[in-house]
Amino acid sequence: MTKVLLIEDDNETAGEISAELADRGFEVEWSADGLDGLAKARDLRPDAMIVDRLLPGMDGLTVIESLRKDQVRTPVLVLSALGAVDDRVRGLRMGGDDYLTKPFAIVELVARIEALLRRPPETRETTLRVGPLELDLIERTVKRGDRKIDLLPREFRLLEYMMRRSDQLLTRAMLLEEVWNYKFVPATNLVDVHMGRVRHKVDGPGDIPMIHNVRGAGFILRAVS
Amino acid sequence: MPLRPAGQPGGGFGKLQLQFIRSKTFHWTAALAGLFAIFVTVLFAFIYFSIDSYLIARSDRAITTQAGFFAGLPRDRMISAIDDHLMQDSRGVQFAGVFDAKRDRLAGNIAALPDGVEVGAPARSAPLVSLDSRDAGATSVRTVARRLDNGDILVVGRNVDETAEVFKVVGAALALGLLPAFFLWLLAGAWLSARARRRVEEVNLRVQRIIAGHLRERLPHRDVDEPFSRLAAIVNGMLDELETTINALAGVGNDIAHDLRTPLTRARLTLERGRTNAATLEQLQEVVDKAIAGIDQSLSIVTALLRLAEIENSRRSSAFGDVALCEMLREVCDMYEPIAEDKQIALSVDISGKLSVRGDRDLLLEAVANLVDNAIKFTPRGGRVELALSRGQGETILRVTDTGAGISDQEREAVLRRFYRSDKIRNTPGFGLGLNLVSAIVKLHGFRLIIHPGPGGRVEIVCPDENSGQT
Numbered sequence: 001m002t003k004v005l006l007i008e009d010d011n012e013t014a015g016e017i018s019a020e021l022a023d024r025g026f027e028v029e030w031s032a033d034g035l036d037g038l039a040k041a042r043d044l045r046p047d048a049m050i051v052d053r054l055l056p057g058m059d060g061l062t063v064i065e066s067l068r069k070d071q072v073r074t075p076v077l078v079l080s081a082l083g084a085v086d087d088r089v090r091g092l093r094m095g096g097d098d099y100l101t102k103p104f105a106i107v108e109l110v111a112r113i114e115a116l117l118r119r120p121p122e123t124r125e126t127t128l129r130v131g132p133l134e135l136d137l138i139e140r141t142v143k144r145g146d147r148k149i150d151l152l153p154r155e156f157r158l159l160e161y162m163m164r165r166s167d168q169l170l171t172r173a174m175l176l177e178e179v180w181n182y183k184f185v186p187a188t189n190l191v192d193v194h195m196g197r198v199r200h201k202v203d204g205p206g207d208i209p210m211i212h213n214v215r216g217a218g219f220i221l222r223a224v225s
Numbered sequence: 226m227p228l229r230p231a232g233q234p235g236g237g238f239g240k241l242q243l244q245f246i247r248s249k250t251f252h253w254t255a256a257l258a259g260l261f262a263i264f265v266t267v268l269f270a271f272i273y274f275s276i277d278s279y280l281i282a283r284s285d286r287a288i289t290t291q292a293g294f295f296a297g298l299p300r301d302r303m304i305s306a307i308d309d310h311l312m313q314d315s316r317g318v319q320f321a322g323v324f325d326a327k328r329d330r331l332a333g334n335i336a337a338l339p340d341g342v343e344v345g346a347p348a349r350s351a352p353l354v355s356l357d358s359r360d361a362g363a364t365s366v367r368t369v370a371r372r373l374d375n376g377d378i379l380v381v382g383r384n385v386d387e388t389a390e391v392f393k394v395v396g397a398a399l400a401l402g403l404l405p406a407f408f409l410w411l412l413a414g415a416w417l418s419a420r421a422r423r424r425v426e427e428v429n430l431r432v433q434r435i436i437a438g439h440l441r442e443r444l445p446h447r448d449v450d451e452p453f454s455r456l457a458a459i460v461n462g463m464l465d466e467l468e469t470t471i472n473a474l475a476g477v478g479n480d481i482a483h484d485l486r487t488p489l490t491r492a493r494l495t496l497e498r499g500r501t502n503a504a505t506l507e508q509l510q511e512v513v514d515k516a517i518a519g520i521d522q523s524l525s526i527v528t529a530l531l532r533l534a535e536i537e538n539s540r541r542s543s544a545f546g547d548v549a550l551c552e553m554l555r556e557v558c559d560m561y562e563p564i565a566e567d568k569q570i571a572l573s574v575d576i577s578g579k580l581s582v583r584g585d586r587d588l589l590l591e592a593v594a595n596l597v598d599n600a601i602k603f604t605p606r607g608g609r610v611e612l613a614l615s616r617g618q619g620e621t622i623l624r625v626t627d628t629g630a631g632i633s634d635q636e637r638e639a640v641l642r643r644f645y646r647s648d649k650i651r652n653t654p655g656f657g658l659g660l661n662l663v664s665a666i667v668k669l670h671g672f673r674l675i676i677h678p679g680p681g682g683r684v685e686i687v688c689p690d691e692n693s694g695q696t
Contacts, residue, residue: 085535103524154559180560183587184532185525188598193563216514 003027005046007037034058053080075116107217111169120164130166131223162221171218254414273395277388284383285348292381304332320382342370440468492519536665548586551576575613582688584670592666595659600627623686631679
């Protein structure tokens with residue numbers, strides 16, 4: 001069972017997050033202050049951590065730095081107030097970790113934890129395969145079964161990202177950040193429009209749909225047999 | 226000088242009258258007046274002593290020459306020469322006399338050979354008694370004495386009474402000039418300090434009114450090049466700026482309240498109706514989804530506001546680097562192309578050359594994306610949106626044009642105010658913060674945002690070369 005350590009000093013927020021994660025089959029350990037959280041992180045060896053930026057006892061980022069010094073590479077999702085996002089927080093994404101600004105949707109948090117836990121392995125494979133879908137990174141071609149799919153470069157990039165993270169919920173914010181390198185959420189539903197184009201090409205008439213829209217959350221690419 | 230609350234001008238009339246004496250201005254003028262008086266007195270004393278010693282030296286030379294002349298004559302002729310010499314002296318300042326070895330007077334107007342006279346010495350002051358005014362007693366006179374070949378003693382003297390006159394003149398000048406000047410000075414000091422006090426009091430009174438909330442109040446000032454007036458003008462300029470800002474803030478508060486209330490009211494209504502009407506789980510879920518959407522909309526407004534505050538407060542020029550604008554524009558275009566296509570809007574990029582500026586890539590991308598987002602939103606179906614990059618004089622110009630309604634002249638300023646949405650476009654979704662965000666980002670970079678009047682939208686970000694990289 002996947003173990004997640006939650007270090008968050010607000011009881012109610014912690015309760016909601018714990019309940020949601022438990023529903024999704026995670027084992028959740030909760031700690032309400034930085035020092036205790038650091039001790040738990042060392043003892044319990046969780047698979048992932050959710051750390052609030054502002055904590056009593058020890059600042060969230062300091063907790064992470066202390067762990068990294070001990071060579072503990074547990075992936076971390078930092079929760080930060082929007083006004084407090086600085087270069088240190090931004091730097092988390094470079095180090096393979098992630099951050100989320102409060103207030104956030106709970107699905108967004110779960111999606112990001114899933115993403116941290118299932119970081120795609122570094123492969124030398126030049127062809128990605130998800131079910132009948134095949135994407136050649138060298139030739140820049142895509143096939144679904146025998147059908148060739150013509151994609152624009154931006155559509156290719158989007159599908160490549162989704163295939164690397166198949167069967168995972170990808171939120172709009174995640175796609176904006178990772179595929180388009182946008183650090184903000186534009187007013188217009190850009191992602192939906194792009195996704196619509198790709199879906200139209202991937203899921204042809206008569207095909208079993210592979211790209212699924214999860215209402216209010218994001219998109220999933222599922223391998224269908 | 227500490228500011229006293231308005232309405233308590235120092236307590237009592239007499240006290241107010243005397244306060245100028247305690248003021249710094251008055252102290253300084255009094256000290257300066259004293260220094261001036263000392264300086265002038267020293268100057269006058271110097272003049273007096275210089276003239277005095279000059280006059281004495283001159284008369285000393287005269288009597289020495291005279292004595293030499295008399296001594297060279299035989300006794301008879303000497304006596305008549307002395308008589309002649311004394312006769313010609315109308316002012317009675319000349320003294321001369323010949324005494325024999327027994328100190329008896331042979332000729333001249335000196336009553337007796339004075340004791341202080343040393344024969345053969347240089348000229349010096351000695352008390353002589355004149356024959357003409359024996360009653361007046363001895364007067365101190367510059368004198369030389371010579372022993373003649375026959376044993377007689379020749380005495381020649383001159384009363385240098387001009388020095389007394391010079392002293393009188395100098396004293397009178399000092400009294401006539403210095404004393405009035407000194408008192409005038411003190412008076413000026415008192416007046417200046419009283420005036421400064423009055424003006425500070427007046428400023429204090431007005432400032433108290435401003436503190437009390439009368440934002441329209443201004444400090445008194447005249448259009449003269451005088452420090453106090455200039456200071457008042459500067460403070461007034463600052464007050465103008467503050468007044469505008471405070472008024473704008475008040476408006477923003479209302480706008481925020483309005484924009485937050487609308488989606489929240491909708492969410493509340495949905496929940497209320499759903500609670501009564503929903504019969505199945507599906508119906509209830511639908512209601513909850515709608516409510517969540519409404520709350521999300523409110524949250525996104527809060528998020529946008531916080532983001533705006535974050536940008537306005539950030540001074541992170543450390544994150545500045547060279548941003549290749551051409552690539553950035555292509556990226557934005559690439560991003561928005563499908564949306565434009567859906568609306569049958571032709572989206573094009575016109576770039577002349579490889580241009581780059583110093584800045585924060587993420588923020589600039591956000592600004593340009595916002596401009597394009599707006600342009601597509603407000604351009605009717607079948608229109609055109611064009612992104613252009615060109616060089617001006619010492620500046621790089623990034624331009625977004627569209628075939629929408631554009632922004633009218635009087636709306637231009639208002640558009641940059643938070644939450645402003647043109648009445649014409651109220652029906653188009655959007656939170657009205659987009660241009661504020663662009664404006665904040667542009668300001669952070671030291672660039673200029675120019676919104677051209679309609680018809681047709683035309684917005685420019687002007688990036689001056691030398692300013693790039695500065696905040």
